[in-house]
Amino acid sequence: MARMLGGKVSLVGLVPVSPEAPISAEASTARRVRAELQSFMKGLPLYRAPQVLVSRTPMRDLQQYLAEDPPDLMILEWPQCFQTMGCSPEELLIKPVCDIAIVRGPWPEVIQRALVPLRGGPYAELALRFCLALPRQELMAFNLRNSNAPKTVEAPFRGLASILPNLPEVTFKQIVSDEPVQTILNETHHADLLVIGASARSEPGNNVFSPIVDQILSEADCATVVMKSQDPLPIIWTGKDGEMAGAQAISVLVDKWFAENTYHADEFDNLDRLLEIKKEQGVSISLALPALNEEATVGQVIHSVKNALKDSVPLLDEIVLIDSNSQDRTREIAAGLDIPVHIHQELLPEYGARRGKGEALWKSLYVTQGDIVVWIDTDIVNIHPRFVYGVIGPLLANPRLQFVKGFYQRPLQSNERLQAGGGGRVTELTARPLINLFYPELSGVIQPLSGEYGGRREALEQMPFYSGYGVEIGLLIGIFEKYGLSAIAQVDLLERIHHNQDLEALSKMSFAILQTVFRKLENRFQYSVLEDVNKTMKLIRHEAGSYYLDVEEVVEQERLPMLEIPEYRLLHPPK
Numbered sequence: 027m028a029r030m031l032g033g034k035v036s037l038v039g040l041v042p043v044s045p046e047a048p049i050s051a052e053a054s055t056a057r058r059v060r061a062e063l064q065s066f067m068k069g070l071p072l073y074r075a076p077q078v079l080v081s082r083t084p085m086r087d088l089q090q091y092l093a094e095d096p097p098d099l100m101i102l103e104w105p106q107c108f109q110t111m112g113c114s115p116e117e118l119l120i121k122p123v124c125d126i127a128i129v130r131g132p133w134p135e136v137i138q139r140a141l142v143p144l145r146g147g148p149y150a151e152l153a154l155r156f157c158l159a160l161p162r163q164e165l166m167a168f169n170l171r172n173s174n175a176p177k178t179v180e181a182p183f184r185g186l187a188s189i190l191p192n193l194p195e196v197t198f199k200q201i202v203s204d205e206p207v208q209t210i211l212n213e214t215h216h217a218d219l220l221v222i223g224a225s226a227r228s229e230p231g232n233n234v235f236s237p238i239v240d241q242i243l244s245e246a247d248c249a250t251v252v253m254k255s256q257d258p259l260p261i262i263w264t265g266k267d268g269e270m271a272g273a274q275a276i277s278v279l280v281d282k283w284f285a286e287n288t289y290h291a292d293e294f295d296n297l298d299r300l301l302e303i304k305k306e307q308g309v310s311i312s313l314a315l316p317a318l319n320e321e322a323t324v325g326q327v328i329h330s331v332k333n334a335l336k337d338s339v340p341l342l343d344e345i346v347l348i349d350s351n352s353q354d355r356t357r358e359i360a361a362g363l364d365i366p367v368h369i370h371q372e373l374l375p376e377y378g379a380r381r382g383k384g385e386a387l388w389k390s391l392y393v394t395q396g397d398i399v400v401w402i403d404t405d406i407v408n409i410h411p412r413f414v415y416g417v418i419g420p421l422l423a424n425p426r427l428q429f430v431k432g433f434y435q436r437p438l439q440s441n442e443r444l445q446a447g448g449g450g451r452v453t454e455l456t457a458r459p460l461i462n463l464f465y466p467e468l469s470g471v472i473q474p475l476s477g478e479y480g481g482r483r484e485a486l487e488q489m490p491f492y493s494g495y496g497v498e499i500g501l502l503i504g505i506f507e508k509y510g511l512s513a514i515a516q517v518d519l520l521e522r523i524h525h526n527q528d529l530e531a532l533s534k535m536s537f538a539i540l541q542t543v544f545r546k547l548e549n550r551f552q553y554s555v556l557e558d559v560n561k562t563m564k565l566i567r568h569e570a571g572s573y574y575l576d577v578e579e580v581v582e583q584e585r586l587p588m589l590e591i592p593e594y595r596l597l598h599p600p601k
Contacts (some may be wrong), residue, residue: 036097037063040088041080058496073097079370080564089123096124102514104243108315121248125152130243137162141213142221144169145188151277152255154186157221158193160281166197168213170206189279194512204482207238214247220412225253279511284470285570287515291412294419297339301420310343312396313414316386317360317404318350324404325359332363334411341415343396348386373595378585380564384497391487391588394599400480407523417480420515426483428504428513431471432478435520456536457499460543467511474502475539478519485509487589487598495535498540503546530565534580541582
């Protein structure tokens with residue numbers, strides 16, 4: 027089992043000594059146990075050297091040993107381990123120093139089908155995490171409900187019920203039964219492993235295992251694991267309204283997503299291999315560069331990306347500049363490098379021209395052709411092709427993904443000084459708190475506002491676009507709502523250096539992001555809020571020793587999905 031779970035392992039052998047016998051008499055037994063531990067070590071990455079404890083009080087000594095450097099999980103064999111220690115499960119489990127898995131074997135060499143019954147009890151999250159960590163062909167989670175119980179989801183199970191549909195490798199069903207133990211035992215007839223949580227009881231004098239758990243341990247047809255957490259959810263959290271159970275359950279989904287869907291740009295630096303995958307899949311890729319007065323950096327951005335990803339290795343089928351009516355030489359520089367240039371205010375004129383980066387991104391769908399569309403900002407000082415191929419890589423590697431966000435370290439460029447970690451202020455002070463509050467499933471996205479991202483056209487063309495600063499968070503939430511968390515990935519692009527905006531600009535950005543999130547919430551709850559709120563900002567000015575207010579309108583407008591625009595459908599007929 028330790029091999030299946032991965033991670034580092036610490037092996038502990040226990041040699042109990044009866045009260046009347048000298049401890050030294052068990053030296054030969056200790057040698058034999060050490061030899062057994064040595065045989066188990068083959069192929070196991072060890073956390074620390076194997077240890078043999080010879081003791082008249084093995085349970086107490088084991089607890090002390092674990093307390094010195096608690097592991098994440100202790101695995102105990104049922105019932106042999108407890109018989110060896112001469113103690114009851116209650117003595118060891120009443121106040122565990124770490125999470126515990128009690129295993130009744132024999133353990134299967136290959137797990138074809140694993141079962142986990144869930145009711146939302148204090149150990150349900152741990153049981154689900156354990157199952158997700160194991161290699162297996164099928165994982166079935168089921169919730170048992172009495173025949174006379176209401177059909178609504180019980181409060182303790184609400185949190186888990188909300189995440190199970192977002193775990194594509196889990197098959198979930200609800201079973202109606204007035205004989206829960208027999209139902210679980212029947213399910214084990216066709217399974218290799220059953221994982222259940224220990225009893226929720228915690229009052230002094232009560233068994234740690236409920237009669238149900240005892241019976242299942244004795245009678246299940248397959249290997250069985252009983253999980254007990256060091257810090258279970260208090261009963262009031264799971265039995266009253268389920269709110270904390272839901273919050274804890276979300277962490278199962280987010281942690282798993284973060285581990286599986288977080289990539290690094292270096293995974294995709296073999297451009298020839300990326301090109302092979304692209305050809306095998308028969309997809310085309312477009313890069314659109316939004317710009318506004320970026321003459322200082324746009325040339326280097328285009329040169330670096332075009333040379334590496336179009337001229338040397340044709341990973342990109344097209345590169346276009348979407349300009350927002352720059353007043354400097356941005357367009358001339360791009361045209362001089364043979365890049366098609368579009369002014370977004372002049373595209374689709376019958377729909378009007380709005381200010382903002384989101385408007386440029388929305389219209390870039392109209393003028394590009396690729397099955398995959400990638401955007402990067404044109405103000406990157408330390409431009410590198412990884413800002414593009416890092417975003418493309420996960421989309422080619424995983425056909426399930428619809429959307430990939432970049433993230434990076436963001437030093438703050440201020441005058442001539444570079445302050446490490448000073449960037450991302452709106453992200454940390456506005457965007458991430460909002461996401462954690464209203465969209466906790468997305469709380470693992472490191473930089474929801476990053477300007478380097480991309481997705482599949484068939485997904486992007488179905489998304490409404492916010493015209494201004496809200497475009498990034500709006501797209502992220504939109505993709506999540508339509509395709510689920512598993513369709514989103516993020517990639518580490520290392521470090522991004524650019525010229526940061528002043529505090530007033532950041533304040534307006536935050537105001538627009540707040541509007542975007544509230545719009546999304548209105549759609550979710552079918553209740554209008556923003557019609558009654560102010561969309562102007564009172565900016566505080568200070569001149570000549572006095573203060574005054576300057577009123578500026580900041581309205582985050584929404585564009586229809588591009589697929590609903592007739593002119594777009596003529597160029598890009600639905601497949």
